Amino acid sequence: MSTETETQPLLRLEHVSKNFGPVQALSDINLDLRAGEVTALIGDNGAGKSVTIKTISGIHGPDGGQIYWEGRPVRIRTPREAAALGIETVFQDLALCNNLDIVQNLFLGRERTNHGITLDEEAMEKSAAETLASLAVTTVRSIRQPVASLSGGQRQSVAIAKAVLWNTKLVIMDEPTAALGVAQTAMVLALVKRLAERGHAVMLVSHNMNDVFEVADRIAVLFLGRVVAVRPAADLDRQIAVDLMTTGQSARLSTNGHPAKEPDRA
Amino acid sequence: MSEVEDPTPAKTDTGEHDEPMTAAAARKAELALPPDIAADSISGYLRTSLARVRAGESGVLPVIGGLLVISILFQSLNSNFLTAGNLVNLLVQAAVFSLLAMAEVFVLLLGEIDLSVGFVAGIAGAFMATRISPAHDWAWPLAVAVALLICAGIGLLQGTLITRLGLPSFVVTLAGYLFWQGELLRILGSGGSQPINNQAVNDIASRAFTPTVGWILMLVLVGLYGGLVWRRESKRRKAGLVAPPPRVTLLKIAGALAAGVALVLLCNTNRGILVPIRGVPWVVLLVLGVLVIWTFLLGRTKLGRYIYAIGGNAEAARRAGVDVMWVRTLAFVLCSFTAGIAGIVYASRLQSISTAVNGGTLVLYAVAAAVIGGTSLFGGRGKAVHGVLGGIVIAAIDNGMGLVGFTASAQYMVTALVLLAAVIIDALSRRGRVAT
Numbered sequence: 001m002s003t004e005t006e007t008q009p010l011l012r013l014e015h016v017s018k019n020f021g022p023v024q025a026l027s028d029i030n031l032d033l034r035a036g037e038v039t040a041l042i043g044d045n046g047a048g049k050s051v052t053i054k055t056i057s058g059i060h061g062p063d064g065g066q067i068y069w070e071g072r073p074v075r076i077r078t079p080r081e082a083a084a085l086g087i088e089t090v091f092q093d094l095a096l097c098n099n100l101d102i103v104q105n106l107f108l109g110r111e112r113t114n115h116g117i118t119l120d121e122e123a124m125e126k127s128a129a130e131t132l133a134s135l136a137v138t139t140v141r142s143i144r145q146p147v148a149s150l151s152g153g154q155r156q157s158v159a160i161a162k163a164v165l166w167n168t169k170l171v172i173m174d175e176p177t178a179a180l181g182v183a184q185t186a187m188v189l190a191l192v193k194r195l196a197e198r199g200h201a202v203m204l205v206s207h208n209m210n211d212v213f214e215v216a217d218r219i220a221v222l223f224l225g226r227v228v229a230v231r232p233a234a235d236l237d238r239q240i241a242v243d244l245m246t247t248g249q250s251a252r253l254s255t256n257g258h259p260a261k262e263p264d265r266a
Numbered sequence: 267m268s269e270v271e272d273p274t275p276a277k278t279d280t281g282e283h284d285e286p287m288t289a290a291a292a293r294k295a296e297l298a299l300p301p302d303i304a305a306d307s308i309s310g311y312l313r314t315s316l317a318r319v320r321a322g323e324s325g326v327l328p329v330i331g332g333l334l335v336i337s338i339l340f341q342s343l344n345s346n347f348l349t350a351g352n353l354v355n356l357l358v359q360a361a362v363f364s365l366l367a368m369a370e371v372f373v374l375l376l377g378e379i380d381l382s383v384g385f386v387a388g389i390a391g392a393f394m395a396t397r398i399s400p401a402h403d404w405a406w407p408l409a410v411a412v413a414l415l416i417c418a419g420i421g422l423l424q425g426t427l428i429t430r431l432g433l434p435s436f437v438v439t440l441a442g443y444l445f446w447q448g449e450l451l452r453i454l455g456s457g458g459s460q461p462i463n464n465q466a467v468n469d470i471a472s473r474a475f476t477p478t479v480g481w482i483l484m485l486v487l488v489g490l491y492g493g494l495v496w497r498r499e500s501k502r503r504k505a506g507l508v509a510p511p512p513r514v515t516l517l518k519i520a521g522a523l524a525a526g527v528a529l530v531l532l533c534n535t536n537r538g539i540l541v542p543i544r545g546v547p548w549v550v551l552l553v554l555g556v557l558v559i560w561t562f563l564l565g566r567t568k569l570g571r572y573i574y575a576i577g578g579n580a581e582a583a584r585r586a587g588v589d590v591m592w593v594r595t596l597a598f599v600l601c602s603f604t605a606g607i608a609g610i611v612y613a614s615r616l617q618s619i620s621t622a623v624n625g626g627t628l629v630l631y632a633v634a635a636a637v638i639g640g641t642s643l644f645g646g647r648g649k650a651v652h653g654v655l656g657g658i659v660i661a662a663i664d665n666g667m668g669l670v671g672f673t674a675s676a677q678y679m680v681t682a683l684v685l686l687a688a689v690i691i692d693a694l695s696r697r698g699r700v701a702t
Contacts, residue, residue: 097578100645109586118566146506
């Protein structure tokens with residue numbers, strides 16, 4: 001890569017590949033994620049978006065290639081190891097317990113205790129309130145209300161807050177706006193931007209081009225398990241993105257003064 | 267996935283990140299709040315509580331209302347129902363049901379069921395009774411402790427089969443129901459019955475505190491409760507955390523005091539026929555003690571939090587790093603252990619244990635009591651206190667029908683209908699709550 005960066009990428013995938021039996025799900029993936037940037041990962045169904053996320057978040061180990069975290073080569077074998085590095089994933093189905101309240105959900109599995117015996121509700125409630133305030137999630141009436149009583153957008157905000165409550169450096173979001181209405185989508189996208197402003201690296205997977213162009217700093221396009229383009233969002237437009245997603249190339253992109261690396265077609 | 271949103275925003279002037287909120291949605295959100303949070307005054311507290319009951323977010327109010335209705339009904343049929351003697355007797359009867367229902371709450375919270383609790387209780391009673399008999403002559407505390415450990419072991423076995431092999435709890439505990447019934451028959455042997463002559467064990471269910479001790483105990487306990495609640499909530503208020511206003515806190519303490527005074531007054535009324543009998547039965551304190559410990563475990567420890575989390579969304583709990591299998595197994599252990607306590611009380615009350623233990627009826631009463639008390643069969647919602655209150659309702663129905671002289675067939679049918687009604691209310695209120 002000629003445009004070697006001024007800053008070291010937080011996470012770098014080099015020649016990462018993954019196959020499930022005879023199916024090559026990812027081949028030769030090269031991707032950098034930087035702190036303070038929203039990187040959108042787009043692609044058609046089956047392009048390998050989910051597999052990429054799962055490889056980074058420790059659900060599938062890669063079969064080939066190397067992952068670098070802050071310049072160091074790492075192996076991420078389990079979600080625990082990913083969390084230990086500072087990688088948190090917000091999955092599409094949110095993974096919240098509806099019968100628990102917001103504080104209980106935020107701290108689920110990592111509760112603070114008084115000498116290991118009783119739950120330290122006060123400490124948890126305070127830091128939950130601080131986190132939500134710092135993310136400007138202010139529409140919930142009480143942080144003690146059960147998640148079942150929240151709207152879809154509020155739930156998504158809680159799921160995101162849960163991801164950044166820890167010493168998180170990279171937040172991966174899978175279709176965070178898929179089930180949301182217009183106003184709720186705007187709320188969640190604003191939250192995504194705020195995460196990047198706070199210095200988190202954000203990886204956003206989405207089908208929705210409106211969302212992608214609204215928040216992404218850079219866009220990576222996957223096509224049949226390969227990265228066919230990684231560009232600043234300003235260099236692309238919707239038509240080019242759709243061309244890349246559906247055919248793996250775009251005539252307009254190569255005549256734009258930004259020659260696209262021709263995808264290797266086997 | 268989420269609830270239906272009305273497209274017309276009720277307020278749009280608060281910025282782009284605000285959500286469209288309709289009046290209906292606002293009211294729904296309001297109802298979902300615990301009254302502790304939503305209320306800013308006593309009247310607000312009561313209003314929110316009532317609104318929540320109407321919306322299907324039942325607390326303990328419906329079960330208290332149900333008790334009132336049952337009392338009025340049976341009192342009009344037989345004027346002996348509301349006498350002190352019968353009510354105290356009813357409390358002692360309720361002890362076994364309440365303990366079994368608290369046992370069942372642990373597994374119901376996971377959305378599971380344990381059908382074996384009746385005979386597991388029988389095993390505890392039979393094991394203890396045979397060990398303290400002259401044939402073995404164990405010290406009674408040792409016999410009780412070992413009996414409870416055996417029950418915990420039974421829970422560990424059943425829980426391990428259910429969680430490690432992924433078997434349905436219904437089937438595993440149905441097998442347990444048969445197996446432990448067989449074991450009960452084996453322990454009791456050819457005689458089929460084991461009388462208990464140990465004074466200490468029989469005292470558990472039949473002895474009462476003297477009236478003075480009853481008053482002192484009640485005041486000490488209410489004082490402890492009040493002190494703890496006041497300290498916690500005023501600390502939260504000072505720290506600016508979510509907490510009810512002081513008047514609501516005082517209302518809670520006053521309520522506890524009123525209930526305590528009523529209980530002691532009732533129990534201290536002479537209920538003897540030939541010789542005066544008065545005082546709070548020991549077993550009432552035992553049930554209260556178990557209630558306090560299990561409430562603490564469920565509400566204030568990680569284990570309790572994880573039981574609720576797994577009942578709400580097991581996958582979310584797993585992703586959050588909770589050892590789901592172990593927590594589920596432990597819930598079955600706690601269930602069988604508590605059933606063991608119920609078995610000891612059961613044997614103590616009858617001053618014997620026989621093969622006539624009706625484990626089938628006991629388990630149905632236990633599930634019915636938990637659900638009537640407000641625990642959901644669908645998992646994630648319930649408290650230990652629901653088991654206690656539900657147990658009192660079941661005992662009241664059982665006792666009242668006996669007084670009025672219902673036939674056995676009618677008693678079974680009425681109990682079945684009460685269970686069915688409780689489950690229907692549970693299912694309907696679940697539908698009424700926010701769909702997810």
